[in-house]
Every structure is written in C-alpha cells, then in structure tokens.
Amino acid sequence: MSRVEAAVPAGAVDVPRRPGPLWAFGLLRSELVTTFRRWRTLALLGVLAAVPVLVGIAVRIETGDGSPDGRGGGGPAFISQITNNGLFLVFTALAATLPFFLPMAIGVVAGDAIAGEASAGTLRYLLVAPAGRTRLLLTKYATTIAFCLVATLVVAASAMLVGALLFPLGDLTTISGTRITFAEGLGRAALIALVVAASLTGVAALGLFVSTLTGSGIAAMATTVGLLITVQILDQIPQLHAIQPYLFSHYWLSFADLLREPVYWDDLVRNLGLQGLYAAVFGTAAWARFTTKDIST
Numbered sequence: 001m002s003r004v005e006a007a008v009p010a011g012a013v014d015v016p017r018r019p020g021p022l023w024a025f026g027l028l029r030s031e032l033v034t035t036f037r038r039w040r041t042l043a044l045l046g047v048l049a050a051v052p053v054l055v056g057i058a059v060r061i062e063t064g065d066g067s068p069d070g071r072g073g074g075g076p077a078f079i080s081q082i083t084n085n086g087l088f089l090v091f092t093a094l095a096a097t098l099p100f101f102l103p104m105a106i107g108v109v110a111g112d113a114i115a116g117e118a119s120a121g122t123l124r125y126l127l128v129a130p131a132g133r134t135r136l137l138l139t140k141y142a143t144t145i146a147f148c149l150v151a152t153l154v155v156a157a158s159a160m161l162v163g164a165l166l167f168p169l170g171d172l173t174t175i176s177g178t179r180i181t182f183a184e185g186l187g188r189a190a191l192i193a194l195v196v197a198a199s200l201t202g203v204a205a206l207g208l209f210v211s212t213l214t215g216s217g218i219a220a221m222a223t224t225v226g227l228l229i230t231v232q233i234l235d236q237i238p239q240l241h242a243i244q245p246y247l248f249s250h251y252w253l254s255f256a257d258l259l260r261e262p263v264y265w266d267d268l269v270r271n272l273g274l275q276g277l278y279a280a281v282f283g284t285a286a287w288a289r290f291t292t293k294d295i296s297t
Contacts, residue, residue: 031143044105045154051101052093052159060166085172086163090189093159094196098252102151103203107224109147110207113140116217133291144204152197178261188258195255199271202248202278209286248278
C-alpha cells in the first residue's frame with residue numbers, strides 16, 4: 001500500500017478536494033511509518049544508540065584499576081562523574097552526540113524529506129493525492145521533529161541502560177555542588193532530553209529548506225551536513241565572536257545549566273529562542289520555495 005492510499009480513511013470511495021483533519025492525520029501517520037521503517041533511519045538510530053555503549057565501556061575499562069576519575073585528561077562534559085553515578089552517562093552521551101552525531105542524523109532525514117520524494121518520482125503523486133503543498137510540507141517537518149525527539153530519546157535511553165548496568169545509581173551532585181535525589185535527577189535527565197530535541201528544530205528547518213532547492217536527495221543531505229559542519233567550525237573561531245551568538249549551534253550545550261541549583265535559564269532561553277527564529281525563517285523560506293516550485297516529475 002502506498003502512502004497516498006494509506007492516508008485515505010478506510011471506506012472512502014473518492015478522495016475529497018479539501019481533505020479534512022482525518023485525512024491529514026492519515027498522511028502524517030503514513031509518513032511517520034514510512035520514515036521509521038527505512039533501513040537508513042534504523043541505521044542512524046543504531047549508531048546513536050551505540051555511542052553511549054562505547055562511552056560507558058571506555059570509562060569502565062579506564063577506571064577498572066579503581067581510579068576514581070574517568071576523564072583521563074579530557075572528554076565530554078560530566079564524564080568524570082560517571083563512575084560515581086551512572087545517570088551522568090545520560091548527560092555525557094547527549095553532550096558527546098549533540099555537536100555532530102545527532103544533528104547529522106537530523107540533517108539526513110530533513111534533507112531527504114522533499115528532495116528524496118522528487119528523486120524517487122513520488123512527490124508529484126503525493127501532491128495529486130491531494131495533500132496540498134503546504135499540508136505536505138508541514139507533514140514533512142512534523143515527521144522530522146518527531147525524529148529529533150526519537151533520536152534524542154534513543155541516546156538517553158541507551159545511556160540510562162548502560163549506566164545502570166556498569167555503574168552505581170543514586171543521588172547525584174549538581175554542578176553547583178548541591179545534592180538532589182535520584183528521582184529528581186531522572187526528571188532533569190528527561191527535561192534535558194527534551195531541550196536537546198528542541199535544540200535540533202533549527203537544523204530540521206534548515207534541512208527542509210535545502211531539500212526544497214534540489215531534486216536530488218543525496219545532494220540535499222550532503223549540503224545540509226556540510227552546512228552543519230561549516231557552522232560548527234565558525235562557532236570555534238575566536239575572531240568571529242561577534243556572530244557566534246547567532247549561530248544555531250552556539251547555545252546547544254546550555255542544557256548543562258539544568259544541572260545547576262538553582263537552574264540558570266538565560267542561555268537556555270536564548271537557545272530555544274534562537275531555534276524558534278531559525279525554524280520560522282527557514283520554514284517560511286521552505287514554504288515560499290516549495291509552493292512556487294515547478295514539479296513535473
């Protein structure tokens with residue numbers, strides 16, 4: 001069954017000219033199922049799930065001689081605390097994957113959203129369904145946002161499982177030096193995962209915009225990942241400090257402020273506001289491009 005057929009409610013004889021909410025929900029459900037059944041998507045999630053496993057095993061081996069410090073002179077934030085509390089592996093894994101692995105996976109999915117359909121020859125039929133260009137674009141973006149959330153939760157869940165198996169669990173010490181209960185620590189870990197997922201919405205909108213510019217899924221994915229790497233490099237050059245606060249990756253690691261007591265909200269709010277700005281600007285650009293694009297194949 002194609003996605004066009006799956007989007008039509010059971011029992012419908014003719015596709016209506018103006019699809020209602022049920023039709024739109026069917027299209028979204030079909031798009032989600034199609035996206036998460038792809039081998040490429042499963043492979044990306046598998047790589048993301050493997051990162052916490054590798055970090056946890058490496059720290060376990062490094063501290064196997066009883067050394068209390070797993071940092072070894074460097075590494076992601078929180079790594080020195082993992083041996084004391086496995087919950088810190090969640091924070092370490094998110095800090096390790098956020099600069100590249102997570103946004104790269106989002107860039108691949110977002111970049112392929114429209115361009116992949118065009119290169120496969122299915123975009124024209126999706127528009128005839130009739131999904132409508134705006135409705136289809138919103139569905140693609142919603143699917144990408146869902147992948148942002150799922151990818152982040154996969155990293156967090158894998159890290160939580162590995163941390164529980166390899167290290168002790170219990171009350172944890174915040175960055176400020178205060179102690180909070182394990183239950184509160186879990187709550188903050190869940191909140192951090194949501195913040196990390198929200199931090200990727202700007203990349204998702206950028207990738208969707210790039211996807212509307214070309215009919216090649218591979219070109220769109222490569223361009224999105226290339227832009228991601230370029231922005232990361234620009235964010236590390238001291239001479240560009242004036243523009244760095246406007247780069248979508250600049251406040252990504254501000255989620256660490258959720259482990260302070262009290263929580264520092266300034267950079268967190270800046271990060272979420274910046275992601276909203278990128279989503280609005282590139283989402284509007286994607287809509288303007290897609291609704292005026294000539295689609296003949």
